[in-house]
Amino acid sequence: MKTAMRVSGGQDRAHVFTRAGALVAVVADGSGATAVGGAAADLVLEAVKKAPAGSDWAALLAEIDARLVREGSGAQTTAVIMAIAGGRITGASVGDSGAWIIDGDSVIDLTAAQQRKPLLGSGHARPVAFTAEVAEGRALLASDGLLKYAAQRFVAEAASGPSLDGCADSLLALPRLRSGQLPDDVAVILISLA
């Protein structure tokens, strides 16, 4: 499976890797003071990298929530994890980062049932798992810097071009203001499912 990833900076993080035949993708958007929020997002990435490919992702997010509380920095973060293996998608999320399946005009928000608050690090996060069959099209993981500031149909259109890298560039450009500034940091991973 081909992938493309873009991260504008700040406290947003993204990582995608393959292990034991599974593709695993994760986006985290840290909250609070930059260094602290970024560290919380980094912790999510490190935990996902260490987890077995077939992990219970919601349970892993609950563990991360507890671990952030134990560390006592006050750091909080969103997280969305997606694993693709054997024709199935499994994942889990907390916060307002999202995961979509885009196939032409059809958009399925796998994270529609997620709990936007409280975040990981609150000690009260409620991770919600999702599953789907792999079909045609593309999977998108993104922080709210994209999903909150660009209309769904424009995101779907930008994600559907012929070149995955071109699509990732287009997605990063979507929320950009006329001044050239981004209203929020953006992390995006695009995965070709075909």
Ligand SMILES: [Mn+2]
């Ligand atoms: Mn954000």
